Amino acid sequence: MRRAALLLGLALGAASVANARAPDLAQGRAVALGGGAGDQQACAACHGADGAGVMPIYPRLAGQAAFYLYKQLLDFRSGERESAVMGPIARRLTPREMEDVAGFYAAARAHYSPPADADGAQLQQGGTLAASGSEERGIPPCANCHGQAGRGMPPSFPYLAGQSKDYLAGQLAAFRNGSRRNDPLDVMRRIAGQLDTSDVSALAAYFAHVYPPARIQ
C-alpha cells in the first residue's frame, strides 16, 4: 500500500516534469562547463565534464535520470537536502538551467573503474543485503527500488552502482540524521535508520564496486 502510494506520487511528480519542454542539451553543456548566467562555478570542476566526478566526494551524474537530477537541484535550493556546497549553487540556477543541465548529464557517458581495495567478505555482506534485505530487521531489499545491482529505476530511483563509498555512506548518514529529507514518504530515512555501521560500510563497498549504467569502456 505504502509502496503503491510512493510509486504513484513519484510517477505524478515525474509526469509533471516530463510534460515540460525537452531539455536543451547545448545550453545544459554551457552550464556544466561554464556555470550558467548566475556566476556559479562550472559543474565540471567537481562533477567532471563527463559526469564521472573528479573526486570520491563528488557524486557521479553521468546517465542518472534527468528527473532525479532536476529534483535534487530543486531540493538543494529549498534546503530539503542540505549542502553547504550545492545549496548556493542551486539557488543561483534558473529552473530552465536546471532542466538543461540535468538533461545534459543524463545523456553523458563516463569511465568507471572499480575501487582496488575490495574486501570479499564485505562485498558479500553488502550484496546480500542489497538483493534480499533482512525481513527480521525491517530492511527491504535495495533492489526493490534501486534495481538489480543498483542500476536504478528511472526516473525517480537513482542508480547507486559505481558511486563512491564515501558518497554513499555520507548520504545514508544524511538520511539518518535528517539533513537530507527530500525522500518521498520518508522512505530512505526509515531504511537508513535500520542500518548499523557495519551494514552501511558493506552496502557502500558493494555499490561502489558494481558497474554503473552509462559507462564507457
Ligand code: HEC
Ligand atoms: C565545488 C564542487 C561542486 C560544484 C562546482 C558543483 N557540485 Fe554538485 N555536488 C557537489 C557535492 C559535494 C555534492 C554532494 C552534496 C551532498 O553531500 O549531498 C553534489 C551533489 C550534486 C547532485 C546530487 C547528485 C545525486 O546523486 O543525488 C547534483 C544533481 C549536482 N550536484 C549537480 C550539480 C550541477 C548541475 C552543478 C553546476 C551548476 C554542480 N553540481 C556543481 C559538489 C559540486
Ligand code: HEC
Ligand atoms: C521503497 C523504495 C526504496 C528502497 C527499498 C530503497 N531506496 Fe534508496 N532511495 C529511494 C528514493 C526514492 C531515493 C531518492 C530520494 C530523492 O528523491 O532524493 C533514494 C535514494 C537513495 C540514496 C541517495 C542516492 C544519491 O545519488 O544521492 C542512497 C545512497 C540510497 N537510496 C541507498 C539505499 C540503500 C542502501 C537501500 C537498501 C538498504 C535503499 N536505498 C533502498 C527509494 C528506496
